[in-house]
Amino acid sequence: MARKLPRKDVVIIGLGWTGAIMAYELAEAGLDVIAIERGPWRNTATDFPPGYAADELRFRIRHELFLRPGQTTFTFRNKASQTALPIRNWGAFMPPNGVGGGGVHWNAETWRFLPSDFVLKTHLTERYGAGFLPEDMTIQDWAVTYDELEPHYDKFEYLCGTSGQAGNIKGTIMEGGNPFEGPRSRPYPNPPQDQPFSHTLFAKAARDLGYKPFPQPSGNMSRPYQNPLGVRLGPCTYCGFCEWFGCGNYSKASPQTTILPALIRNSNFSARDNSEVTRIDLDSSGKRATGVTFVDTAGDEWEQPADLVVLSAYTIFNVQLLLLSGIGKAYDPSANTGVVGRNFTHQTVSDVVSFFDSAKFIFNPFIASGAIGMCIDEFNGDNFDHAAHGFVGGGYVGQVQTNGRPIETTPVPPGTPLWGAEWKQAVKENYQSATKPGTGVHGSMYSYRDVYVDLDPTYKDRFSRPLVRITMDFHDNEIKQNKFLTDKFAEIFEAMGAKQVHKEYRKAPYDITKYQTTHLCGGAIMGSDPNTSALNRYLQNWDVPNLFVLGASAFPQNAGYNPTGTVAALAYWAADAIRTKYLKNPGQLINA
Amino acid sequence: MRRRTFVISLASWLVSTTSLTRARVIHGSIPWSPFPDSAPEIVRPGPWQFFTLDEARAMEAIVDRIIPPDPETPGGKDAGCAVFIDRQLRGPYGSNQGLYRLGPFGKGTKEQGAQSELTHAELYRKALAALDGHCKSTQGGKSFAELGASEQDDMLRKIESGEIKFETVDAQGFFSALLKDVPEGFFSDPIHGGNRDMVGWKMIGFPGIRYDYRDWVHRHNERYPYPPVSIAGRADWTPKSRA
Ligand SMILES: Cc1cc2nc3c(=O)[nH]c(=O)nc-3n(C[C@H](O)[C@H](O)[C@H](O)COP(=O)(O)OP(=O)(O)OC[C@H]3O[C@@H](n4cnc5c(N)ncnc54)[C@H](O)[C@@H]3O)c2cc1C
Ligand code: SF4
Numbered sequence: 001m002a003r004k005l006p007r008k009d010v011v012i013i014g015l016g017w018t019g020a021i022m023a024y025e026l027a028e029a030g031l032d033v034i035a036i037e038r039g040p041w042r043n044t045a046t047d048f049p050p051g052y053a054a055d056e057l058r059f060r061i062r063h064e065l066f067l068r069p070g071q072t073t074f075t076f077r078n079k080a081s082q083t084a085l086p087i088r089n090w091g092a093f094m095p096p097n098g099v100g101g102g103g104v105h106w107n108a109e110t111w112r113f114l115p116s117d118f119v120l121k122t123h124l125t126e127r128y129g130a131g132f133l134p135e136d137m138t139i140q141d142w143a144v145t146y147d148e149l150e151p152h153y154d155k156f157e158y159l160c161g162t163s164g165q166a167g168n169i170k171g172t173i174m175e176g177g178n179p180f181e182g183p184r185s186r187p188y189p190n191p192p193q194d195q196p197f198s199h200t201l202f203a204k205a206a207r208d209l210g211y212k213p214f215p216q217p218s219g220n221m222s223r224p225y226q227n228p229l230g231v232r233l234g235p236c237t238y239c240g241f242c243e244w245f246g247c248g249n250y251s252k253a254s255p256q257t258t259i260l261p262a263l264i265r266n267s268n269f270s271a272r273d274n275s276e277v278t279r280i281d282l283d284s285s286g287k288r289a290t291g292v293t294f295v296d297t298a299g300d301e302w303e304q305p306a307d308l309v310v311l312s313a314y315t316i317f318n319v320q321l322l323l324l325s326g327i328g329k330a331y332d333p334s335a336n337t338g339v340v341g342r343n344f345t346h347q348t349v350s351d352v353v354s355f356f357d358s359a360k361f362i363f364n365p366f367i368a369s370g371a372i373g374m375c376i377d378e379f380n381g382d383n384f385d386h387a388a389h390g391f392v393g394g395g396y397v398g399q400v401q402t403n404g405r406p407i408e409t410t411p412v413p414p415g416t417p418l419w420g421a422e423w424k425q426a427v428k429e430n431y432q433s434a435t436k437p438g439t440g441v442h443g444s445m446y447s448y449r450d451v452y453v454d455l456d457p458t459y460k461d462r463f464s465r466p467l468v469r470i471t472m473d474f475h476d477n478e479i480k481q482n483k484f485l486t487d488k489f490a491e492i493f494e495a496m497g498a499k500q501v502h503k504e505y506r507k508a509p510y511d512i513t514k515y516q517t518t519h520l521c522g523g524a525i526m527g528s529d530p531n532t533s534a535l536n537r538y539l540q541n542w543d544v545p546n547l548f549v550l551g552a553s554a555f556p557q558n559a560g561y562n563p564t565g566t567v568a569a570l571a572y573w574a575a576d577a578i579r580t581k582y583l584k585n586p587g588q589l590i591n592a
Numbered sequence: 593m594r595r596r597t598f599v600i601s602l603a604s605w606l607v608s609t610t611s612l613t614r615a616r617v618i619h620g621s622i623p624w625s626p627f628p629d630s631a632p633e634i635v636r637p638g639p640w641q642f643f644t645l646d647e648a649r650a651m652e653a654i655v656d657r658i659i660p661p662d663p664e665t666p667g668g669k670d671a672g673c674a675v676f677i678d679r680q681l682r683g684p685y686g687s688n689q690g691l692y693r694l695g696p697f698g699k700g701t702k703e704q705g706a707q708s709e710l711t712h713a714e715l716y717r718k719a720l721a722a723l724d725g726h727c728k729s730t731q732g733g734k735s736f737a738e739l740g741a742s743e744q745d746d747m748l749r750k751i752e753s754g755e756i757k758f759e760t761v762d763a764q765g766f767f768s769a770l771l772k773d774v775p776e777g778f779f780s781d782p783i784h785g786g787n788r789d790m791v792g793w794k795m796i797g798f799p800g801i802r803y804d805y806r807d808w809v810h811r812h813n814e815r816y817p818y819p820p821v822s823i824a825g826r827a828d829w830t831p832k833s834r835a
Contacts, residue, residue, distance in 0.1 A: 070689075194810055196809055239803045407780060512705050
């Protein structure tokens with residue numbers, strides 16, 4: 001029997017980026033808020049001090065900051081005709097665990113989506129005709145526009161102290177920024193970070209080819225910064241141990257370094273760590289959430305009643321909790337009915353590894369930060385005419401080389417043996433003069449009828465709950481898109497003077513063992529029609545109006561950018577709707 | 593406050609009923625413990641912890657073929673790669689701690705990832721026994737360590753290509769594990785037992801955990817001049833004991 005805790009106004013499931021944003025906004029509004037987090041509290045001073053945070057084996061290879069698959073994992077198959085098998089160790093993506101969520105060990109590449117991304121279906125149909133889209137593609141408009149989100153993007157960038165060069169301020173194109181971005185109300189709070197050698201060479205070659213390169217917007221501080229909540233961040237030291245690692249310098253924007261120190265001072269906020277929510281509780285009507293049930297590390301079960309439930313457990317765990325709590329109709333791809341699990345997407349990333357003359361180029365690849373890089377955006381979204389190419393979607397490409405950590409980043413030319421004297425010699429010769437961007441081609445993945453998540457019939461987690469089953473494959477559209485982008489990207493390295501350029505295309509079938517990004521999207525998407533979306537435009541659940549679901553699970557399809565800028569903007573947007581609309585009149589904000 | 597070891601801190605995220613990590617209610621101020629909770633354990637030289645003497649001999653021979661010595665840089669053996677793997681197999685990596693280990697174990701496609709029931713420790717144990725058996729029966733009673741370098745290379749190449757198979761265990765799977773684990777031992781921080789004297793880092797010019805390159809980020813195409821630093825510091829920082 002679950003022990004019952006005193007009622008709260010709000011219970012938040014998961015204290016990552018979105019949970020922290022929502023907790024702060026609602027605590028500020030005077031509500032009594034509790035956050036329940038599956039993993040431990042994580043603290044810069046004690047959990048990743050500079051003295052030992054830079055341990056590649058421990059954090060990058062052995063995934064110390066991540067969820068253990070033994071706690072919970074997923075099953076995977078390419079097609080519904082196959083039997084899904086469990087992901088026994090992480091591969092294509094790596095779910096976070098603990099206070100701060102993915103914000104602890106992300107790179108802090110902080111993008112906004114394009115205005116056309118939010119009206120994707122309408123935009124593409126108007127430009128190319130409905131017949132141009134593949135038949136089984138299920139893309140949708142977002143039900144919120146770029147202009148509506150702009151103030152919330154801005155708020156997140158100022159919270160984080162994002163370093164970057166604006167490309168478009170209120171419609172005026174700015175030199176050195178991204179000319180394709182939507183209009184922003186003001187510049188980034190901090191100037192761009194300094195760029196290492198290979199990154200500047202890339203920018204020069206791109207400029208010579210007629211592109212407009214710009215520094216990737218980065219949540220690694222280019223200078224000391226105090227954010228609007230009064231929290232201070234220090235300058236990034238370009239340590240090169242950023243993605244997969246916590247920043248010991250307080251230089252990377254994370255919930256720890258931007259929100260939590262301010263949030264925790266609110267007397268009406270508290271958190272429970274090491275406690276996993278197993279279910280959202282509903283009343284007998286099934287139309288109202290009464291709170292959540294969770295299990296702590298002693299195995300004790302607790303019930304936390306609350307008037308408002310915020311589900312912010314990360315894309316796929318959001319979907320899992322909806323399915324396990326029986327909220328909304330599960331998606332059925334054969335009948336094409338149901339909304340939970342529908343329009344699940346990931347990413348189409350690939351890379352180009354280039355080898356330069358070691359007598360002429362010394363790149364010092366270890367001098368880098370999590371989001372450092374020079375990018376071009378000519379081939380993202382619908383920034384170029386797709387008519388001749390036979391696919392939709394795109395991505396940014398860039399020399400975004402974030403590290404020279406030697407287990408991960410010791411590239412050797414293709415054809416080199418994998419071991420022995422020749423391999424050793426090649427490692428030595430190329431370390432300083434090769435470029436290996438992390439995700440050099442960062443492409444979109446659009447949604448399809450046969451790509452979805454549901455509950456696995458066979459495999460269970462440690463609580464004997466069914467694992468979530470992923471059914472996913474790349475479609476021709478994504479493969480064509482990736483080939484096009486990878487080829488364009490490689491041309492720039494050729495123009496830089498590389499003696500050998502190796503293209504690593506993303507190929508079908510989708511492979512769960514090859515890391516891409518932890519940018520899972522969809523499964524509980526937002527929209528204007530409850531028959532094809534789980535949430536309305538305020539991220540409010542259509543079936544249970546006192547439940548809001550935050551995170552990239554709301555994206556109807558993925559775009560060609562990293563998600564967190566948009567995830568955070570949506571969280572502020574939803575928080576604003578709760579504060580200004582819902583609290584006055586708690587009920588459905590949109591009548592369907 | 594007792595410092596927990598790396599092993600225990602790994603175990604502590606395994607949220608289980610016996611967990612050392614207790615759920616807490618956090619309120620008013622950020623929880624903070626005066627000493628780091630999870631400082632790494634530093635591997636010390638000493639006897640083998642996982643391998644038997646025979647296994648260790650075979651492993652030292654193998655790691656020296658995967659990363660052979662050359663005039664400038666020691667090979668896998670002198671860099672401590674076998675010691676590294678020994679300590680890893682003895683620890684959470686060896687027992688596949690934290691990985692998903694429930695059945696049923698289907699075969700699956702390559703895209704679905706490894707589905708083996710064996711732990712890493714079991715894989716090494718079985719594969720080293722099978723290798724030894726194979727050598728003894730085909731090489732006139734000699735063990736792998738007793739073969740000449742080119743015979744060893746030849747045998748490893750045949751395992752890699754699938755030409756040599758073991759009855760008891762997936763020989764190619766073992767070889768893939770070696771191709772991951774040996775370079776990890778060569779390039780990971782010396783605190784884990786490999787990369788002795790930072791030889792792997794010196795070979796390529798990686799400065800280790802120096803952590804602050806603000807004065808170097810704009811010095812383009814210049815070789816970074818400072819020698820590497822490990823989590824445990826540098827040998828020349830440690831006071832020599834007086835004879
Ligand atoms: C290695 C890595 C690099 C990345 N780099 C970038 C980048 O450069 N740019 C970018 O835009 N994005 C990046 N991301 C993605 C980014 O981390 C996520 O978009 C972001 O963290 C999502 O925020 P969230 O609040 O939705 O989820 P999270 O930050 O994941 O937070 C969810 C929290 O909920 C907790 N939780 C889950 N289930 C439960 C449960 N049942 N009960 C209680 N708690 C639960 C989790 O432990 C977690 O702390 C990266 C991700 C990773 C892993
Ligand atoms: S690269 Fe910069 S922001 Fe990232 S961990 Fe290092 S110091 Fe921190």
